Amino acid sequence: MGPRENCAFSIEDEKADEALSLDSCRSNLRIIDHLIQKYRMDRGRYPEDITELVDSGYLRSELVCPFDGSPYVVNGDSRASCHGSGIHH
Ligand SMILES: [Zn+2]
Numbered sequence: 643m644g645p646r647e648n649c650a651f652s653i654e655d656e657k658a659d660e661a662l663s664l665d666s667c668r669s670n671l672r673i674i675d676h677l678i679q680k681y682r683m684d685r686g687r688y689p690e691d692i693t694e695l696v697d698s699g700y701l702r703s704e705l706v707c708p709f710d711g712s713p714y715v716v717n718g719d720s721r722a723s724c725h726g727s728g729i730h731h
Pocket of ligand 1: 667707708709710724725
């Protein structure tokens with residue numbers, strides 16, 4: 643029974659981690675979206691990529707997806723996205 647319990651337990655842990663990563667990915671996207679809008683209000687244009695937000699001091703450091711470490715990109719519609727599309731994982 644011992645090892646089996648451990649196994650089941652660790653599977654649940656992984657699922658919890660995954661949900662957590664997904665949540666923080668979404669909140670990262672919300673933060674970046676917000677900063678893109680702020681950048682636009684301050685400068686009259688949208689940043690071309692996330693690096694521009696970092697270089698101009700809106701972001702302290704470039705955020706990456708907590709799920710797999712992918713960098714975020716700014717879409718053509720000037721919204722932040724992960725893996726090049728809005729919905730993923
Ligand atoms: Zn992501």
